[in-house]
Amino acid sequence: MSTGPVVRLMAVCGYLVLLSPLAVVALLSVSSGAFLTFPPPGFSLRWFTALAGNADILSAARNSAVLAVLVTLIALLAGFPAATAIARERVPGWVVLLLSAPLLLPTLVIGLALLMTLQPYGLVATWPGLVLAHIVVVLPFVVRVMVSALQALTADMEEAAATLGAAPLRAFLRITLPLAMPGVLAAATLAFLVSFDETVISLFLVGPRLTTLPVALFHYTESRTDPLVAALAVSLVAISIGVIALVDRLVGFTRTVGHVE
């Protein structure tokens, strides 16, 4: 059945509301003006140049990248075995519930709870504190994606390998792991992006000496409104798209995620 003109017109309106802020951010990031005014007085790359020369933002960007890599690695190491246990139905239902519970709560509440817990131990604005905080929201995503990917594989293959005389570890390394690889990469990509973009929890746990890029963007937006924030926002989006494109090139991310859905 085709879609009627009314539905199509209303859908266009929806897309306009949804995408106009992104389009405007992209346009103003190349503004030559000193403020976020519309229309921009002219076009230049001056704000990207300013971004590249801003030491605070560069160090925040480096922190965010290191943090996202650390969190992704830890979440994969802890999440893969847990997902295996869930996919093979070896743990009771409440474990599954606990492993997805952090996604049901407001990040503001999780951030506050972590602040109250970590401060007495002097772990606020430290690497261990930030890594733990990001694990809370990244691990549930990793487990969810990995469970879907592993459920698609049948236990038959591993059993066949065992019947043919392979030891469990060998069956895992030679059969299960290669077959689960697209799922692992999809989970890793998602983990990196969630950590790299995480704002609200980090807001409670950063300090002047250790901050992340989304928090720097947040505080900059609070105090000033020049096109530097637009250039920074565009850079963040470009990094996300770059990561997805890279993974898509390697294994076909859209195919993997479509498969997971």
Next chain:
Amino acid sequence: MNGATSTRRLSGWLLAAPALGLLALAFLWPMLTLARMSLNETSDTGAMIEAWSLSTYARLAADSFNWRLTLDSLSLSAFAATTAVILGYPMALFLFRTRSRFRTLLTIMAVAPLLVSGTARVIGWLAILGDHGLINSVLISVGLPTVPLINNLAGVRIGLTESVMPYTILALLAGFGRLDARLEEAAATLGARPMRAFWRVTFPLTIPAVSAGWLLAFALSISAFITPHLMGGGRVFVLATEIYDAATQTLDWPAAAALSIYALVLLLILMAAHAAVTRRLTP
């Protein structure tokens, strides 16, 4: 037989142990700490006093400001959820039905904002709605007076609606699964005009999807912090901004914790109410 089962069980626990340990340390323990903190008291000088009492809850309940805050948060979230469903419904219906070869691209565009940090989208709205933004520039150029659209409730409403739209669209799309185009075609064959066919056949079938999409949007709106904080410019007060201010500005941790617990209970009640209503509506 029994031995095999218990071996399976044990291996399951061993496999899940690292993930469970991490969440116990970084999630369960902090949530318990938060609940414990809400039972402490705050002295008149603002210092925290260790206690096991409900006096912080009593103090918050006695302040009429907090009841206003609750009503404002609820009505703002209801507005954002309703508008997001109204705007997202035609998009989801279009994406569900279209045979266009751009369908995948259009679906990705509908959820693309999820990959963009909330702050980036707020910056876009500031540039559209600000005093020198897109809308006011157009108004000035045609000789009309400008309208204040940021640092007030209007701006928060617009920004919040947009920020929950991708989730609403996904929930609607997932719920449209049971929609059968042949039913509308049958209605058309029997002489129903398109509008009538939609309201009498299509829409009733999608009520569960609308209901699920609305609840998701509502829960996300009431949990949202970045949009109300940045678009409200410190002049729009909702539960989330109040929790943040109590935790980071006035440093009244028992109050911040008690407000958090209150917000969580509010969310739970609403979800239970929604489940009860849905059960009654669906035969």
